[in-house]
Amino acid sequence: MNKKLGILSIILIIGVAIAAIFPYVTFNSANSRITLDVDFPLHYTVLTLHIAVATIALISGLFQFHARFRASYTVWHKALGRVYVISVMVSGILGLVLTFYAENFTKAMAFLALSLLWLFTTWKGFRYAVKGELQQHRVWMIRSYAVTLVAITSRVIVPVCILVYLAMHGFKLPSGGRAQMVTDILNINVWVGLLMNLVVVEWYLLRPRK
Ligand code: HEM
Secondary structure (H helix, E strand, O other): OOOHHHHHHHHHHHHHHHHHHHHHHHHHHOOOOOOOOOOOOOOOHHHHHHHHHHHHHHHHHHHHHHHHHHHOOHHHHHHHHHHHHHHHHHHHHHHHHHOOOOHHHHHHHHHHHHHHHHHHHHHHHHHHHHHHOOOHHHHHHHHHHHHHHHHHHHHHHHHHHHHHHHOOOOOOOOHHHHHHHHHHOOOOHOOOOOHHHHHHHHHHHHHHOO
């Protein structure tokens, strides 16, 4: 990847992550952006733990794709790799729990697919590293991180979804007003982000090499 594009992507990833995490750094459940289920007293605890550990996965994963870092600091690559795999496993399982408390079925199914793909691709990448099959390890870890990045793309895509939504409604708000539009969009943005990332990553992995 060209250096400028790489730096811009890192700034975007960190910026979007900070905005997403911000309401949860106070550990005050009143600031939660999702509705907490009163029948599940640990909902907020599981949510904040998921977010904290997912952030570790997001940051530790960022370093792994820098070729010079990998070559010069192999010990660090392996250590951060372990941190990444453990954090995906922990945060993915917590994400799976949260899926059952998501308010909307379309959204819940997106998170279910996302959790399972996150756990599966990361596990495959880890197993290939243990077996010393480094080419397959690289391929599956790129897929795993593409799934991690759905947390970013699904948020970045929201303004585009708003535009498409309004265009499809003749640039008028639906009968339920702005709130209905936001709800409708937040029920599908994870699907859109997931689809986009999977297409881009497979295109990248399957492209003919010179
Ligand atoms: C890629 C695998 C991931 C899965 C399967 C997953 C799963 C979930 C689920 C099920 C929820 C609850 C949503 C709801 O009830 O409406 C949630 C919320 C959340 N997750 Fe994740 N997540 C993932 C990655 C991440 C990452 C990498 C971050 C870090 C930036 C993150 C940050 C958040 C935040 C901030 C929330 C609270 C919702 C909000 O305020 O927007 N997640 N996640």
